[in-house]
Amino acid sequence: MNDSNRTRGPATARDAATLVCCPVCRGDLVYPTFWSQSGRTTWRLELRCPDCETQREVEVDGDAARALNVLLYEGTEQMERALDALSRDRVAEEEKAGAAFIAALRRDLILPMDF
Secondary structure, three states: OOHHHEOOOOEOHHHHHHHOOOOOOOOOOOEEEEEEEOOOOEEEEEEEOOOOOOEEEEEEEHHHHHHHHHHHHHHHHHHHHHHHHHHHHHHHHHHHHHHHHHHHHHOOOOOHHHO
16 A cells, blocks of 8 residues: 555544545445554554555544444445345246246257257
């Protein structure tokens, strides 16, 4: 990490939403790769942007760390819901294709030379 990507001074809870935004490419998928308590009430975070690979180090207060943790948890839940929906859609498509294949077999519409 270079010093140009360091944020000086602790951030506040209202700054937590800005932590997930990349200052270089403005992507909103920044996530912590490491965090540790750096003082009685402050946390040191190493953040990474998956879009442009920017890495930076910030120091935040406990409120900002908790707010960021909530944002990450909510984002994880959102991704899990999207994955579940995709999985259900995929299973439904596979069941439909399987039913169509079985129906074609029963009607002798598929012959050995089709393979």
